[in-house]
Amino acid sequence: MILFGLSGSGKSTVGTLLKKRYEFPVLEADDDVELRYNGVWPAEEHLIDASFEETNLRVLEMQHVFYITSWLEKDRIREFSARGFQIILLVASLEELLRRRQARDGAYPPALVQRAKKNYRIFRDTIQEPMISPLFALTLDMLKTSPEQAVQRILDLLQSPE
Helix, strand or coil: CEEECCCCCCHHHHHHHHHHHCCCCEEEHHHHHHHHCCCCCCCCHHHHHHHHHHHHHHHHCCCCCEEEECCCCHHHHHHHHHCCCCEEEEECCHHHHHHHHHHHHCCCCHHHHHHHHHHHHHHHHHHHCCCCHHHCCEEEECCCCCHHHHHHHHHHHHHCCC
């Protein structure tokens, strides 16, 4: 299963709750980035992208894993879906994502706010594309869904016969 959503959407919170229910490994792409760069989030986007891609390739070969990521390219979404991964999409408004990130990380410099806005637009365009949107097994609006409700909806999905 993949929990997919931008930073601040609730992926880590929901993932932690799911981890308590299942014994599958949980892999967070953001943690992998920091691990590769000695606990520091790199400033260069190409390093972040390369790290995400390495992690994606590794996860594609795994079974029984909860993968938590804030970024997947269209081709990777298609590939994960084709390999049987249930992709759970967590969404929230840009304003809410920024509010949550600032509450978590402190004030954001204008350059990071602009990057977040750009990434949000790209993310929304990707998930709304007609060939991509049907690949999500479940989409949860995290403004209307508590983490506990999200976990229950995910568990219901995983336990339902296909």
